[in-house]
Amino acid sequence: MKATIITIGDEILIGQIVDTNSAFIAKSLDSIGVEINEMISISDSKEHILNTFAQLQNTVDLVVITGGLGPTKDDITKKTFCDYFQDELVVDQKVLAHVTQLIEGFYKRTITQINKDQALVPSKCTVLHNQVGTAPGMWVKKENTVFISLPGVPYEMKYLVENEIIPKVVREYQRPYIIHKTILTYGQGESLVAERIETWENNLPPFIKLAYLPSAGSVRLRLSARGTDKQVLEKELEQNIKSLDAIIHDIIVGFDQEETLEVVVGKLLTQHGKTLSTAESCTGGKIAQVLTAAAGASSYFKGSVVSYATAAKIDVLGISEALIAEHSVVSAAVAADMALSIRKMMKTDYAIATTGNAGPSKGETTADVGTVFIALATPNSVLVEEFNFGQPREKVIDRAVIKSLEMLQKEILKNVV
Amino acid sequence: MKATIITIGDEILIGQIVDTNSAFIAKSLDSIGVEINEMISISDSKEHILNTFAQLQNTVDLVVITGGLGPTKDDITKKTFCDYFQDELVVDQKVLAHVTQLIEGFYKRTITQINKDQALVPSKCTVLHNQVGTAPGMWVKKENTVFISLPGVPYEMKYLVENEIIPKVVREYQRPYIIHKTILTYGQGESLVAERIETWENNLPPFIKLAYLPSAGSVRLRLSARGTDKQVLEKELEQNIKSLDAIIHDIIVGFDQEETLEVVVGKLLTQHGKTLSTAESCTGGKIAQVLTAAAGASSYFKGSVVSYATAAKIDVLGISEALIAEHSVVSAAVAADMALSIRKMMKTDYAIATTGNAGPSKGETTADVGTVFIALATPNSVLVEEFNFGQPREKVIDRAVIKSLEMLQKEILKNVV
CATH class of the missing domain: 3.40.980.10 (MoaB/Mog-like domain)
Structure with a gap:
């Protein structure tokens, strides 16, 4: 049809x-x-x-x-x-x-x-x-x-x-079955993944199609099986995914079919009864926005401080002026302090903080355009990573949002498994 | 071509x-x-x-x-x-x-x-x-x-x-000229606008096309003129827009060609050297996000508190528990207090606050699904409006964002003209 x-x-x-x-x-x-x-x-x-x-x-x-x-x-x-x-x-x-x-x-x-x-x-x-x-x-x-x-x-x-x-x-109407399965990989580029799974890909049965869907830092592999016998499709998909897993187990981070990262993270938090808050500078509230776009966010998301201006970091988040003067506003130290501070203010299990320069110009900071520090505060640690997402602005913001959620996802999974 | x-x-x-x-x-x-x-x-x-x-x-x-x-x-x-x-x-x-x-x-x-x-x-x-x-x-x-x-x-x-x-x-390549002009109207639906301008529309020359682009609360009228003589196109467009303005002057709010409301509002704030902060509940940070998606937001946007959970309204924004108990968290009183509080915290000229129930279920509140209170704090006033944006969730959030920016736009223009 x-x-x-x-x-x-x-x-x-x-x-x-x-x-x-x-x-x-x-x-x-x-x-x-x-x-x-x-x-x-x-x-x-x-x-x-x-x-x-x-x-x-x-x-x-x-x-x-x-x-x-x-x-x-x-x-x-x-x-x-x-x-x-x-x-x-x-x-x-x-x-x-x-x-x-x-x-x-x-x-x-x-x-x-x-x-x-x-x-x-x-x-x-x-x-x-x-x-x-x-x-x-x-x-x-x-x-x-x-x-x-x-x-x-x-x-x-x-x-x-x-x-x-x-x-x-x-x-x-009578219709055939179409089953899609998505395997989310993280950390290697499209070409590298393609090389690793070439033999496996060549051996796929003709009724299963493979597509690569690359996005910031991750590649989604989508298998689509089409046919009249649902059991055959499911069995073939299962076997092929199993053999795929044996080849690239090190980079597979999930088997969620269609879900976006924010939905996956939201479900993880809800399942484990954990809460989240964010302190956002260069992402301008987008982490909060993508999480709250889905119904049910109130069960795990408590809130955010979008401290866009430096003054807001000092006045609202309580980041010390001395710390900013010493390390600059776009720094690992400030990111970490923002995460710790918002976690305390919002009383949550986890907190994410972002500070960076999305570009196109240097603005208030001395940091290179594209530089972003992301901090993740947990009940007993704070992890900070530095990135350069290049340009344009929209890419920097989007990658920072995705990377933040990935860091959180890994942290939750690490503690659970 | x-x-x-x-x-x-x-x-x-x-x-x-x-x-x-x-x-x-x-x-x-x-x-x-x-x-x-x-x-x-x-x-x-x-x-x-x-x-x-x-x-x-x-x-x-x-x-x-x-x-x-x-x-x-x-x-x-x-x-x-x-x-x-x-x-x-x-x-x-x-x-x-x-x-x-x-x-x-x-x-x-x-x-x-x-x-x-x-x-x-x-x-x-x-x-x-x-x-x-x-x-x-x-x-x-x-x-x-x-x-x-x-x-x-x-x-x-x-x-x-x-x-x-x-x-x-x-x-x-040789190419003809295409000129688009957009007239932004606000407050009347597509059908009503169409009825009011029917005679004018019927008298448009054949090389000018009219399109209606309705969105929450507003209708954008787009005139597209195509031809080889740029001066003729510009003159005809100007004359027709002038006669249109005479008919629906009461609902025309702008003549910006392609710009989104957030860009228009951002420019207004920058031009007049005014600053903005937001306290967002049901909009979940989306007002901050749409404003900061455009470069240059740092010149007027100071930051936001996304107080998604009731506790965040109390702990971070300092809304009193008694006020919430008396009026409920989705109320004009709480919206007004959120706006006043964030304006003070972020030290800005204007502040927008939203509280409502985006649905699909009632959640923590007793308010009807779709109900949103929007407050706008200015240097000498606070204005609160109540809306019901119906469903689905995405529509409630998007309309609340647009309505907030419209309220702010009107306020700035009122003080300027």
């Missing part, structure tokens, strides 16, 4: 916004064994949309379209659906009642004609009810291809994918 | 990573008058890549490809280039010297064969030198279409776009 994902919107083609919808839809469909053939972003042009539909007709089973469903003139997906399916727009009473309730009941505004027009849908479509917004989703089958239209607002799109599309596809 | 952007990688098609490269490339090309026709993401399959190249041959001027340039087996773009252009790989000595220097000089590792193979390039290509990584970019012209291959690592891709591709396209 194959699908193509289309995103409609000039704002994507001029690079004004990044399309995050396609990845969410792809992940959701992939999880139920639907293969994504292509993702395409096209303009708000009727001709362009019609041409793309015609090209995909009967070449894939599903075409999932986001965008172009709003109430304004530049949103033309609905009219284009009518053209393509030789259909006309009719009022869907259930949608109209929902839109009226949302506008008049929740937003306390008088409903306008443009609002009411949100309830117009092509007569041949199955309406996918959007409980979290005004634009309904639409499902229309033509010959061997189903065309599904979804609003472009991410949480509305997500609601419809999770509550309408996935259940409907699962009910109505 | 038209371009298509292709992203190669199974990890994109299964939704494991979001493609941010295409938006960057699109924005860069758009800024020099190159129109992006489509963005396409396809799998690491030679057949799929060759078919896509053949379809685009002579239909667009540029095809920009990212991904598939790494040193491992799943990276096949280079070999596929040789197939498509009937070419062979040869060693580029300049690239080899650079890779050797990077691996042996900077990373202090012994160079491997896989590393050396990074210097193999199709003989017909113009090499685009990648100063920040090991994989070179490649530029090959076939008939009327140039195919450009770039590494998928974002900062390497960015380096090559900015330093190699844009200058080369500017030198070698």
Whole structure:
């Protein structure tokens, strides 16, 4: 079973916004064994949309379209659906009642004609009810291809994918199994890992594909097995991962399938009943932000002091001026003291501190651009490491966040195993 | 002049990573008058890549490809280039010297064969030198279409776009002018704005396109003018924006072209020599993080206390237990006290505080899921507003961040004008 994902919107083609919808839809469909053939972003042009539909007709089973469903003139997906399916727009009473309730009941505004027009849908479509917004989703089958239209607002799109599309596809279609397993390695580059596992890789069965996903300091190896017999896939994956583990056991740090490092660390802390706080300078609160983006962070994350200015390190964290004068604000000594201080202030088991110069210019410090000190305070120790993450700024910040979480992860695992 | 952007990688098609490269490339090309026709993401399959190249041959001027340039087996773009252009790989000595220097000089590792193979390039290509990584970019012209291959690592891709591709396209191609103007409105929904400006919109000249870009609380109107006479475009845009301003002056808050709210607020603070600190509960440090993601934040941003746990509000911010007991932790009183306290601790002109329940469950609080109090402390006042941002969690956090920055922006502008 194959699908193509289309995103409609000039704002994507001029690079004004990044399309995050396609990845969410792809992940959701992939999880139920639907293969994504292509993702395409096209303009708000009727001709362009019609041409793309015609090209995909009967070449894939599903075409999932986001965008172009709003109430304004530049949103033309609905009219284009009518053209393509030789259909006309009719009022869907259930949608109209929902839109009226949302506008008049929740937003306390008088409903306008443009609002009411949100309830117009092509007569041949199955309406996918959007409980979290005004634009309904639409499902229309033509010959061997189903065309599904979804609003472009991410949480509305997500609601419809999770509550309408996935259940409907699962009910109505036979699909193969796709199983992904990810092996997280740490400490060696992509090329080195590739050389070490070359023979193993060449011996993988044809239904298992390997991909390398490098990121700061680590390489994720993703095995994807596809087939009709789930047990065979699982057995083959298990055996191959076992033999892989025998070859690169020294650099494997985890077998979590899809989880980000912050989720893995959050789970570890929760499982072991440990708490965390952070004192962040060059990372500017990003460690706190990525941890608290996931629900449940309150069980282990107590808080952070983002001491961006030197004065904040002195006034809020209580770092001594003499220490800063002696070692400079970007130093191992200050990082360690920040970690110890925040751990005490927030009364946590662990504390992470960062101080560095993310660039592009030297700013208040004398440290080289890209230099970052990361400190990890534990109940009985404080560990400081120095890094140079180079440039640009975003890379320095992101690597510092990842490296901090890795240091914490290693520390927790060391004490547990 | 038209371009298509292709992203190669199974990890994109299964939704494991979001493609941010295409938006960057699109924005860069758009800024020099190159129109992006489509963005396409396809799998690491030679057949799929060759078919896509053949379809685009002579239909667009540029095809920009990212991904598939790494040193491992799943990276096949280079070999596929040789197939498509009937070419062979040869060693580029300049690239080899650079890779050797990077691996042996900077990373202090012994160079491997896989590393050396990074210097193999199709003989017909113009090499685009990648100063920040090991994989070179490649530029090959076939008939009327140039195919450009770039590494998928974002900062390497960015380096090559900015330093190699844009200058080369500017030198070698005639292009029309594209001018975008963005008008930021605040306080009315997309449908209402559309109704108010309908007549104006219908009278726009055919070479000016209008797009609505709604986000939390605000609607960005984007006018895009395209043509060969820059003066005519600028004059028409100016006149139309003037007449638009006459119609919806009450809701227009800015005319910044591309800037995000955090950049606008950062500039305002810098211009007026004012400083800011934040005390964040439900936003978990995200206000600090978005502000410090941009270079130059240190001139106005002093720091933040992320008081995620109630204990951190008491111990670090010094909020009284009695106040929390009386009003609950999610309350106007606590938000106001947090703002006043952090302003004092960080010695800043302004301070923002957030407390709320981002959901999905009630957690430590009794407040409804989605409820957020935002407080803004100024040198002589404290303003608190209550919101309900609904669900999901990510929407609550993002809206609270935007709303906080909007409150601050309004306050600064009020005192200045």
